[in-house]
Amino acid sequence: MNKYFQQALKGIKASPSRTFLTTLGIMIGIGTVILVLSAGEGFKSYINAQIDAFGSNTVIIETSVPPSTKDRSSGQSSSTANSSAVNAVPITTLKNRDVEDIKQLPNVKNAYGASIGQQIATYGNVSKNIFVFGADASRFDIDKGVIARGRPYTTEEDKSLSQVAVLGHDIAIDLFGDSDPLGKFVRIGNYNFEVIGVYERRGSFGFSNDDEQIFIPISTLQKKILGTDYLLYSVVELVDNNKADTTALDISDILRRNHYITNPAQDDFKVSTQAESLATFNTILQAITYLLIAIACISLVVGGVGVMNIMYVVVTERIGEIGLKKALGARHKDILYEFLIEAILLTLIGGVIGIIGGIFLSFIVSKIAQSFGLTWKLIVPISSIIISVSVSMIIGVVFGVFPARNAAKLNPIEALNKE
Amino acid sequence: MLIDLKDIVKDYDNGGIITHVLKGVNLSIDEGEFVAIMGPSGSGKSTLMHTIGFLDRPTSGEYFFDGQNTKDFDDDDLAHIRNERIGFVFQSFNLLPRTTVIDNVMLPLLYSNIKTGHRHKAKVALEAVGLGDRIDFMSNQISGGQKQRVAIARALVCNPKVLFADEPTGNLDSKSGSTVMSILEQLNKEGRTVILVTHDMNVALHAHRIVTIKDGEIISDKKVDAKDRIHSKIISD
Ligand SMILES: Nc1ncnc2c1ncn2[C@@H]1O[C@H](COP(=O)(O)OP(=O)(O)O)[C@@H](O)[C@H]1O
Ligand SMILES: [Mg+2]
Numbered sequence: 001m002n003k004y005f006q007q008a009l010k011g012i013k014a015s016p017s018r019t020f021l022t023t024l025g026i027m028i029g030i031g032t033v034i035l036v037l038s039a040g041e042g043f044k045s046y047i048n049a050q051i052d053a054f055g056s057n058t059v060i061i062e063t064s065v066p067p068s069t070k071d072r073s074s075g076q077s078s079s080t081a082n083s084s085a086v087n088a089v090p091i092t093t094l095k096n097r098d099v100e101d102i103k104q105l106p107n108v109k110n111a112y113g114a115s116i117g118q119q120i121a122t123y124g125n126v127s128k129n130i131f132v133f134g135a136d137a138s139r140f141d142i143d144k145g146v147i148a149r150g151r152p153y154t155t156e157e158d159k160s161l162s163q164v165a166v167l168g169h170d171i172a173i174d175l176f177g178d179s180d181p182l183g184k185f186v187r188i189g190n191y192n193f194e195v196i197g198v199y200e201r202r203g204s205f206g207f208s209n210d211d212e213q214i215f216i217p218i219s220t221l222q223k224k225i226l227g228t229d230y231l232l233y234s235v236v237e238l239v240d241n242n243k244a245d246t247t248a249l250d251i252s253d254i255l256r257r258n259h260y261i262t263n264p265a266q267d268d269f270k271v272s273t274q275a276e277s278l279a280t281f282n283t284i285l286q287a288i289t290y291l292l293i294a295i296a297c298i299s300l301v302v303g304g305v306g307v308m309n310i311m312y313v314v315v316t317e318r319i320g321e322i323g324l325k326k327a328l329g330a331r332h333k334d335i336l337y338e339f340l341i342e343a344i345l346l347t348l349i350g351g352v353i354g355i356i357g358g359i360f361l362s363f364i365v366s367k368i369a370q371s372f373g374l375t376w377k378l379i380v381p382i383s384s385i386i387i388s389v390s391v392s393m394i395i396g397v398v399f400g401v402f403p404a405r406n407a408a409k410l411n412p413i414e415a416l417n418k419e
Numbered sequence: 420m421l422i423d424l425k426d427i428v429k430d431y432d433n434g435g436i437i438t439h440v441l442k443g444v445n446l447s448i449d450e451g452e453f454v455a456i457m458g459p460s461g462s463g464k465s466t467l468m469h470t471i472g473f474l475d476r477p478t479s480g481e482y483f484f485d486g487q488n489t490k491d492f493d494d495d496d497l498a499h500i501r502n503e504r505i506g507f508v509f510q511s512f513n514l515l516p517r518t519t520v521i522d523n524v525m526l527p528l529l530y531s532n533i534k535t536g537h538r539h540k541a542k543v544a545l546e547a548v549g550l551g552d553r554i555d556f557m558s559n560q561i562s563g564g565q566k567q568r569v570a571i572a573r574a575l576v577c578n579p580k581v582l583f584a585d586e587p588t589g590n591l592d593s594k595s596g597s598t599v600m601s602i603l604e605q606l607n608k609e610g611r612t613v614i615l616v617t618h619d620m621n622v623a624l625h626a627h628r629i630v631t632i633k634d635g636e637i638i639s640d641k642k643v644d645a646k647d648r649i650h651s652k653i654i655s656d
């Protein structure tokens with residue numbers, strides 16, 4: 001075997017620039033496979049982080065504009081319900097009472113209702129336009145955010161409309177700089193709130209950035225700041241996540257009863273389980289991954305044909321050399337292996353450069369994602385490397401075997417004379 | 420008898436146009452002989468050499484090598500014979516470009532059953548042709564005469580019984596030519612069968628027997644008297 005490698009390596013070393021150009025297609029194909037699979041994993045890690053932040057065994061209730069209302073308001077027909085958080089029409093039916101009722105379900109461990117208001121927050125001479133996030137104290141048991149300093153507010157503080165606040169990591173720095181915010185008062189709207197806690201840095205999830213928000217009791221937000229009594233959404237923590245689907249149905253039943261809805265088509269809410277969103281997400285991600293891999297495979301085949309072409313050229317170029325080797329005793333098999341190994345080495349070189357390039361690009365993608373504050377891990381699946389290497393070897397064999405056989409079949413004296 | 424040709428015919432068929440090159444050649448060569456095949460250009464000398472040297476198969480006729488009918492040999496058998504039992508020297512040297520002298524000489528060993536001592540064997544062969552000091556030169560950094568001596572070392576490296584040389588001095592000046600001829604003489608003296616093709620009488624007269632071929636047929640087959648023989652000396656360059 002070693003002797004075939006030596007001869008094949010010599011062939012490759014004879015023209016490095018041609019080797020590079022020949023293997024470009026393979027490089028691009030394999031680099032793409034690595035990048036796609038790695039980006040898929042990175043995206044998954046991002047989604048998982050987002051799901052984890054809500055708690056992984058939770059059900060989310062969002063207010064949602066019923067189709068008929070939506071038709072009237074925008075004149076567009078839509079079969080799916082739309083979140084009122086994104087639409088201009090506010091839905092005012094989700095109440096603290098709904099959350100209390102849902103808490104009574106046997107499979108529900110805990111739940112909180114939440115709403116958001118946009119306010120100016122001021123400390124000293126620093127003012128910032130921020131989102132004030134109001135939630136039940138039970139949010140601190142469900143949500144995975146970690147309070148770095150101080151403490152969360154309590155249910156009693158919520159019930160008594162206390163003016164206490166927990167700050168996101170970034171807003172704490174924006175308002176207080178290096179000084180300790182704990183025990184100081186920040187002005188939100190017309191009220192002074194005592195800072196009782198500061199969160200650790202979390203990174204942003206999609207369009208919301210917890211680090212720039214201020215968290216206060218829901219009752220205080222509703223009664224003192226917003227002057228409303230409804231919720232934007234609610235997060236429900238389950239005892240047994242395997243029963244999420246039936247619990248989601250039970251939740252829907254309670255909400256319909258409380259909201260006097262008889263026709264499920266008129267639902268003013270949307271209940272989604274994490275398992276559901278994860279499954280949908282995975283299906284979409286799989287489809288995208290397969291599509292991109294298909295594209296990468298096309299470029300691999302194109303690359304393989306490139307290698308085959310070059311190998312035909314190489315056979316023609318070295319026809320005299322092949323004749324000589326046969327005249328000196330090389331068998332059909334010897335010549336075949338030399339050219340086959342040369343073709344495999346060519347594709348492997350392309351493959352290795354492609355793998356390095358793919359990993360490098362994946363690294364860049366993860367750095368870019370992280371620079372946007374996304375929780376994005378750099379994961380290069382071993383499977384992607386195994387797939388790429390074996391695919392490039394197979395391409396080398398498949399596309400190399402035809403020119404190699406042509407070379408091996410040459411009659412020694414004809415080959416010698418052709419030089 | 421080492422080589423025994425019976426009624427060898429070789430035709431070339433180029434798209435229906437058939438050229439009759441060898442028209443029934445009968446020839447026997449014993450082990451240890453030094454034979455020159457002479458004849459005008461185009462008479463079929465090279466074709467005959469290629470046939471005897473297992474580089475090509477005859478169209479018809481029988482070829483016994485060392486008592487065996489070569490019809491029974493498959494392609495791998497022929498490759499093995501070319502590798503270990505004969506050595507071939509070409510008019511135009513046919514060294515591998517971008518390759519060192521010693522690597523060129525080691526090439527046949529690569530395809531042989533000999534697994535070890537390649538470098539040492541190649542060195543010994545190069546010393547035998549007086550090129551022990553050129554082993555690491557590139558094949559294009561040496562003179563024509565030296566190239567042909569490298570080719571002889573390559574032909575010798577597997578220690579074959581027979582050496583074929585097709586116009587080995589054809590591309591050389593007379594000085595290098597006589598060095599090459601003296602090496603061939605020496606190899607024959609050591610017991611190797613040497614078969615040489617040439618159209619030059621001064622080269623042919625180094626041999627002990629001259630076979631003349633014309634239009635694909637042998638027209639004469641004569642021993643060379645010892646007193647008529649030409650002997651060359653190694654002329655250093
Ligand atoms: N592959 C071939 N196809 C057709 N004709 C050939 C081929 N090889 C050699 N010949 C012809 O055979 C004849 C003998 O050629 P060759 O054996 O090379 O002669 P020599 O070596 O004596 O000069 C020439 O006429 C040549 O044109
Ligand atoms: Mg000739």
